[in-house]
Amino acid sequence: MKVLVVGGGGREHAIVWALSKSRKVKKLYCAPGNGGIAAQAECIAIPATDVAAMVAWARENAVDFVVVAPDDPLALGMVDAMEAAGIPAFGPQAAAAVVEASKIFSKNLMEKYHIPTAKYKAFTDMEAALAYVEDQGAPIVVKADGLALGKGVVVAQSVDEAKDAVRSMMADGRFGAAGSRLVIEECMTGPEVTVLSFCDGKHLVPMPSSQDHKRAYDGNQGPNTGGMGAISPSPHYTPEIARRCMEEIFLPTVAALNAEGRPFQGVLYFGLMLTPDGPKVVEYNARFGDPECQAVLSLLDSDLMEIFEACRDGSLDRLDIRWKNAAACCLVLASGGYPGSYEKGYPISGLEEAGRTAVVFHAGTKLGPDGAVLTSGGRVLGVTATGGDLAEAIGCAYHSAKYIHFTGMQFRRDIGRV
Template structure:
């Protein structure tokens, strides 16, 4: 079977590892230098090139993993060309592509979320901010590489961030419209779910560590580590989410005819007033994928194909009763300026999910902000955590850094 994975990061490497088999010929578009697959030098936004490659290679199945091509409608084009895909079409990907659309969707379907206002005029947004009680959260409406959300502690900081988004176009068109919303308090949780539009099957809960520095300090990143299951996500909370969030979301998808056959990500806040949705994503999180997929005991490819055929109800989704801890190694300075081109040294037997790496004469070297991740699983969280830190300490990178507090509760 010929299978292509669209994307280049640790998430895509985790998917590839999980579906690898002698029976399959695997392609990564564009992939990265650490992947054991045929990497195809096409950008994820090169829709025509990807379709041409799919036709030339006669691909049997395509997994579209990153947010940008999903929101841009790559699945629509591929499916219309006759290729089976895992990933929502453009209508379903709106749930991530526009935070304002997602908020309005939650309002329409009575899904608990933070009070908020949407703006596309800087003066109106600034006037609203001047009357707000801080802290508040300001979000760019569109995609911003996981970095468009900022907790604002005061008016001066908020006005500066609004200007950066709406005037200086820090994230391009993504910041032309913004959300200003109440800052929720509580423990965060991520729940990813397989969804075929008819059935939704949640995976294990997870806890993502977004901030760059220890103690949850510094700027938001794409994710510096993750643990699963989330220790704060109790069976009672799971039941509340099923009844008040997961099922109403699925009903809303059906009512609004959003074509969603892929992975639906629920970013949640466990508040004193109940669970509330912070955001939806339309794909596997990173590093949630690296954390959860090693615990998946069911056949990932079979699940993905069942989603594409809208037969998820027949497919088993089972996870091992273990804990997992994922630690990300990044280039010093990420998510802002950082150096690349430093050589990685690591034991070849180490199980690594590579992300921002490229080939050099001396071997693999760093080529991006998040370079790689290590995930370990064990009967307890502390055992999994200890294993991950023992393993990542064996990796040497001149300007590499990682948080030492992942899984430290």
């Protein structure tokens, strides 16, 4: 099969890496790809959000299957467009991807179908939002309704901080149209866990649990980022909690989306908080999380292409999906200044040495004219290692990262330890 993966970050590199092992895949393309993906797939210079150009290219090049990985093209209906053009595609159609594209939709869905989540209220008027913050007090959580690169959430520790977040999103347009509507919700407490799940519209198969580290700095301090590292499995996700999540959250969510005429086929991401009152949903995503994807796919012991096909054709229940009896850690190496402003174009050294003991997934890289790998984004690399247990995997990831250098490189030193 000729397979096109849409996207150009660390998640897409992990997907390309896993698909490259499939006996069913003969040729891999990635659009737009990056400096590391180019070693395993032919990179095509089409923006991930250009639906028309992507469909046209896939048709002209007789692509057999398309994997739409990022949130934006899913929300824009790229899967719908591919299928309409007769090209099989993996990922939810736009009607189902709205579980991530609109936090107001997802919160209303959970309320309607009694899926446990934080108490909330939605706002389109800034003054009403500010009054609600004043009334509720802090800590409190302010969320942009739309897609904001994983940065549209502020966990405010004071009323003033929450009000600043409201004004930044609604008046100053920090996230553009994504922040014109808000969800303001209670601040839940407890360990956070991510469970990615394969879905075929009717059946759901959870992957090993994982834990992302969203804050920029050690000790879970600093601003939210797209993710500074991840481990899998989460030590907090016990078999009993897994059972409750399946019964109270996972299956009810699939049923709710079906009841709304929005069957979900693809990867459904459950961001969970293990509160004193039991597991509750923090957020849904409509795709693999990044960097959770890098850690979790490192543990897959089945053919990913077969899973993607089963998700699309509704036969997921007939697959035996296997996972390694191991643990994984993905350590993100970021540009200095991320998630704020940062410089690009710095050469990266030590990739070959690090690659001897870990898989180095590229997120924000490009190839220079001389073939050198250069930085080109905020999150640059995801150094991903596996081990017999979490301690071994974490140690191996940090050991491997010691070989890598680029100007301004920053990373957290406590991934998997908080």
